[in-house]
Amino acid sequence: MARDIPGQPASDTVAVTDAEFERLCAFLYRRSGLSYGETKRYFVERRLRDRMAATGARSFQAYFGKLATDPGEVERLINAFTVNETYFYREEHQFRCLTGSLLDRIVARKPAGSPIRIWAIPCATGEEPYSIAIWLLENWPKVDEWDIEIIGSDIDTRVLKAAEAGLYSTRALMRLPEVLVAKYFRRTPAGFLIDEALRGSVRFTRANVVDAAEMGRYRGFDVVFCRNLLIYFDEVSRRQAAENIYDSLEPGGYVCLGHTESMSRISSLFRVRRFPEAIVYQKPAAPDDD
Amino acid sequence: MPLVRREPGKPQPDAGTEAADLRSADPERRRRAVRGLGRALDRNPEAAETLTGLLATEPDPTVREAILSSLVGHHDPRTAQALLPLLRSQDAGLRNGASEALQAMPDAVRPHLPGLLADDDPDVRILAADLARGLPAREASALLCDMLDRETHVNACAAAIDVLAETGTPDALGTLRAVAGRFPGEPFLAFAVSVAIARIEGSGG
Numbered sequence: 001m002a003r004d005i006p007g008q009p010a011s012d013t014v015a016v017t018d019a020e021f022e023r024l025c026a027f028l029y030r031r032s033g034l035s036y037g038e039t040k041r042y043f044v045e046r047r048l049r050d051r052m053a054a055t056g057a058r059s060f061q062a063y064f065g066k067l068a069t070d071p072g073e074v075e076r077l078i079n080a081f082t083v084n085e086t087y088f089y090r091e092e093h094q095f096r097c098l099t100g101s102l103l104d105r106i107v108a109r110k111p112a113g114s115p116i117r118i119w120a121i122p123c124a125t126g127e128e129p130y131s132i133a134i135w136l137l138e139n140w141p142k143v144d145e146w147d148i149e150i151i152g153s154d155i156d157t158r159v160l161k162a163a164e165a166g167l168y169s170t171r172a173l174m175r176l177p178e179v180l181v182a183k184y185f186r187r188t189p190a191g192f193l194i195d196e197a198l199r200g201s202v203r204f205t206r207a208n209v210v211d212a213a214e215m216g217r218y219r220g221f222d223v224v225f226c227r228n229l230l231i232y233f234d235e236v237s238r239r240q241a242a243e244n245i246y247d248s249l250e251p252g253g254y255v256c257l258g259h260t261e262s263m264s265r266i267s268s269l270f271r272v273r274r275f276p277e278a279i280v281y282q283k284p285a286a287p288d289d290d
Numbered sequence: 291m292p293l294v295r296r297e298p299g300k301p302q303p304d305a306g307t308e309a310a311d312l313r314s315a316d317p318e319r320r321r322r323a324v325r326g327l328g329r330a331l332d333r334n335p336e337a338a339e340t341l342t343g344l345l346a347t348e349p350d351p352t353v354r355e356a357i358l359s360s361l362v363g364h365h366d367p368r369t370a371q372a373l374l375p376l377l378r379s380q381d382a383g384l385r386n387g388a389s390e391a392l393q394a395m396p397d398a399v400r401p402h403l404p405g406l407l408a409d410d411d412p413d414v415r416i417l418a419a420d421l422a423r424g425l426p427a428r429e430a431s432a433l434l435c436d437m438l439d440r441e442t443h444v445n446a447c448a449a450a451i452d453v454l455a456e457t458g459t460p461d462a463l464g465t466l467r468a469v470a471g472r473f474p475g476e477p478f479l480a481f482a483v484s485v486a487i488a489r490i491e492g493s494g495g
Contacts, residue, residue: 115294133293147294201293212329217299235394239359243325246352268383269355 014052016045020060024048027067032078032155033210033237047080075157082156083232086127088134088168089175091227094256095135097277098223102254103140106222109252109285115147119218119248120225121209123152126163127172128225129202130194134176134184153207153218160204166194210237215244222250228258230266242267252285312340317350324353328360338364342372351383358387362394370398377406377417389417396424403433412443419449427457434458435465444476451479455486463487 016024025036025044036044048063055073057063066073089095106116120129129152136143154160169191173181185192208214209229224245230238245255246269255270256278257263263270263281270281311323324344327337341357348354361369376388392399399421406418419437422430434450441447447469454462470483 115296119298136293143292146292148292149294149296151298153298198293201295203295203297205298212325219299236363239362243356243359247325267355267359268387269352 014049014059016048016060020064021045023064024060027064028078028081029234029237031074032081032208033233033241034078034081035232035234035237044081047077051077051080079156079158082122082154082159086124087172087175088127088131090127090131091259092135092175094225094227094278094280095132095139097256097275097280098132099135099140100277101275102223102280103142106252106254107142107146110222115149117149117151117221117250118223118225119151119153119221121153121207122156122226122229123154123160123163123204124156125159125168125172126152126166126194126202126204127168128152128227129163129204130166130198132225133198133202134180138180150202151205151218152202153205155206155208157206160206163202163204164199166199167191168194209241209244212240212244215248218244218248220250221248222253224249224253224255226255226257228261230257230261235266238266242269246270246283249283251283253283255281255283257281312344317353320348320350321353321356324356324360328356328363331360331364335364335366335368338366338369339372342369345373345376345384345388346379354384354387358391362391365395365398367398367401370395370402374402374406377414378411385417389420392421393424396421400425400429404436407433407437408440412446415441415443415446416449419446419453422450423453423457425457428459428461430457431459431462435462438465438469441469444473444479447473448479448482451482451486455482455489458486458490460490463490466490 021038021041021044028034028036028044048060051057051073052060052063054076055063055066057066067077103116110116118129118132120132123129129150133150136148152160152163154163167188167190168185173185173192181192184195184198186195187193207218209226210233226241226245230241233241242263246267249255254273255263257280264272269283271284273280273282311319312327314320314323324341327341331337338361341361345354345357345361348357361373370392373388373392376384377392379385379388403418403422403425406421407415409415409418415437419434422433424430425433431454434454438447438450441450451466451469454466458466466483466487470480473479
């Protein structure tokens, strides 16, 4: 923790000029795609001051200089801006769509022996990829006939560590039926620990969805869950993210967005698919694919 | 357990961006080449000219989208200059794609807007009105009022009024009231004007 130095202001009282605010926003945008303007100034300044206090920086210049030389601090700054509030079985209708409509279509065209690959980005502290795993085990009759790979990715390295630990509060489990909590979690003094086999079956990685070079290693997915992320981006970053997600999908693969998001307003690359359980977006498999 | 844990994959080298890849018969290969070229735009601004040159002849919508997405993030005045002729394309997808890309680069479009809003082609004026949406409210409002004061095409007027309903400032109220009176046979225009005026007055300026 930073100590106050007599004669110098504490970080929580450091004034941030308009030019400094713009400089920080531009830096965040370049490094993460997160887009902030004047209306989010309080949100931005609060997090900036927290990081200045944590690093002992006495001025914006000192802190910004640190960002230029310390990649770890860049990571911690971005972590401070990400929103990680989520819970198990959130937007459950999309999981019903996965097992009720999408997977049968996917396996119908998939060569025997090749795995089904599902990607959750962002994955926050793991609730979504673990939810997908539990949902499949509980609800897809063909689950034992196929190898299924689930990958969870996030730009925030702090939450990835929490995801790998797999320890959750009662609040994160509020939508999960008690029988499933009993089946897949063990109560510990620190919270509910997810089943070890489940923990070992999901791979967590860091990924920045707007960075095309970084996204190049993510290919061949059948379904991508990208929920409530694109709303934080401006139009340019949204388009870049859509391009990257498109390239990560197999032909005919699907992307599920949050219920307030629409790929149609971002990119013309995908087709809207209306299933009984949910609206999702599909990368066309062929010009006449339906 | 049927769930298997594997690494996502190895980092891939940059896709080829050789001229041969850009001219490949395989759209997927062209798309990869375009995306590689797009990633290099910061280091190689001249690539924007290559991309805009490809745009006019590229038949595949996914390659076209990759070109436009690359250009959208590249706010170079030359890029805007190269996209502007596409506003006159007979291909609606290309025309709208160019318009969307230009909307994302308001600073590069700004010097061209007065000319576009006075273009001989009403379809270009309609798209230009949409481009003004990206400018600061007072500036957009002034440009669109200037256009509306002399505009004779009802759909071009409607496009400008739509934008003013979102971004108009109180300075636009006089122009809006006047334009409704110039098209007495077009009740939808009077309605659009009334909506725009209500929004501007309701916004408190």
